[in-house]
Amino acid sequence: MTTGEHIWNRELILVTGKGGVGKTTVAAALARAAQAEGRQVLLAEVTTEVAKTSPLLGLFGQPRPEGEAPVRLDSGLYGLRITPSSGHKLFLKDALHSGILANAAMRSSALNRFLLAAPAFPEIGTLYSLVSLLRQRRYDHIILDLPATGHALGLVSLPRTVLKVLPSSGLIGTAIQEGMDALTSKERTGAVLVTLPEAMPVQESIELEQGLNKLDVPVSAMVLNRMPKHAFSEAERIALDNHMRGRATEPLLGTREFRRLERALDARTRFRAQVPAGINRVEVPLWDTTSNVMEIMEHVGLVLGQANLQDHGAIEVAP
Ligand SMILES: Nc1ncnc2c1ncn2[C@@H]1O[C@H](COP(=O)(O)OP(=O)(O)OP(=O)(O)O)[C@@H](O)[C@H]1O
Numbered sequence: 596m597t598t599g600e601h602i603w604n605r606e607l608i609l610v611t612g613k614g615g616v617g618k619t620t621v622a623a624a625l626a627r628a629a630q631a632e633g634r635q636v637l638l639a640e641v642t643t644e645v646a647k648t649s650p651l652l653g654l655f656g657q658p659r660p661e662g663e664a665p666v667r668l669d670s671g672l673y674g675l676r677i678t679p680s681s682g683h684k685l686f687l688k689d690a691l692h693s694g695i696l697a698n699a700a701m702r703s704s705a706l707n708r709f710l711l712a713a714p715a716f717p718e719i720g721t722l723y724s725l726v727s728l729l730r731q732r733r734y735d736h737i738i739l740d741l742p743a744t745g746h747a748l749g750l751v752s753l754p755r756t757v758l759k760v761l762p763s764s765g766l767i768g769t770a771i772q773e774g775m776d777a778l779t780s781k782e783r784t785g786a787v788l789v790t791l792p793e794a795m796p797v798q799e800s801i802e803l804e805q806g807l808n809k810l811d812v813p814v815s816a817m818v819l820n821r822m823p824k825h826a827f828s829e830a831e832r833i834a835l836d837n838h839m840r841g842r843a844t845e846p847l848l849g850t851r852e853f854r855r856l857e858r859a860l861d862a863r864t865r866f867r868a869q870v871p872a873g874i875n876r877v878e879v880p881l882w883d884t885t886s887n888v889m890e891i892m893e894h895v896g897l898v899l900g901q902a903n904l905q906d907h908g909a910i911e912v913a914p
Pocket residue numbers: 613614615616617618619620621650742820821822879880881882883884888891895
């Protein structure tokens with residue numbers, strides 16, 4: 596059984612993992628849980644310019660937030676989209692001491708193309724937004740819904756590389772250093788890695804944990820999301836397995852589903868064995884997929900809340 600630090604001790608919570616694993620659901624559920632405890636929460640979706648709507652903020656009825664300021668989603672709960680260019684704009688505003696000039700500069704498509712194409716500049720834009728939010732000290736928690744696995748690593752590694760060639764005293768250098776200090780602070784930050792009960796995703800989440808560890812980003816929890824319920828006992832599973840193997844050539848109804856469940860169990864065994872000690876391990880069952888997203892979110896929040904209320908970090912669902 597793994598034991599980890601309480602995630603609610605962290606100011607910055609980074610939710611990451613592969614595409615489609617449930618990052619947005621987990622980020623939203625964590626935000627709801629923190630809000631219910633009376634905390635001031637900012638829920639931010641880190642995204643590209645191309646995305647016109649926000650699935651995360653859509654869960655709270657605001658799929659198209661206007662402008663760069665956080666929007667109020669509920670009492671004590673604010674939402675925001677962070678794009679690279681919103682960070683660049685903030686930076687220009689700080690550098691030029693003028694929002695009007697910054698807006699004018701950002702309207703230049705040549706400048707925009709340059710900022711988005713130059714290596715590390717998009718990450719620096721995102722980081723600059725994050726640093727500005729942290730500086731405000733308005734929120735007890737800033738929960739980031741990060742796009743894809745590589746992004747979490749890029750957010751820390753690319754700006755760090757830039758810092759090597761940049762004076763750390765300038766406006767950008769200071770901000771990058773501040774962002775790095777926050778992202779790597781054991782007291783302030785915790786990453787939540789979400790994965791699915793399948794061989795490759797589990798393996799990738801273990802590798803992601805190692806990657807973040809190398810970059811000194813503290814990982815608080817690993818979530819195995821959408822764990823299906825196995826309808827059979829251990830003895831029944833073995834009997835069924837033998838029966839199916841003995842009739843490999845005869846099609847048997849349910850074989851495919853049975854194999855899928857078996858693979859999920861294998862993946863879960865690996866997950867349990869490989870999540871390093873000191874990291875909260877949480878297993879969230881697959882919820883009825885005909886339910887609406889709000890219901891799924893609440894359900895996920897319940898499991899996460901349970902994991903947070905208990906002293907030990909591991910919540911396991913019986914097969
Ligand atoms: N435990 C669960 N049980 C059932 N459905 C779930 C569960 N968790 C998430 N889902 C559903 O799975 C789908 C994908 O979830 P979500 O959008 O949170 O993933 P994501 O990792 O944010 O995806 P993307 O990489 O596209 O941003 C959604 O329809 C969500 O409602």
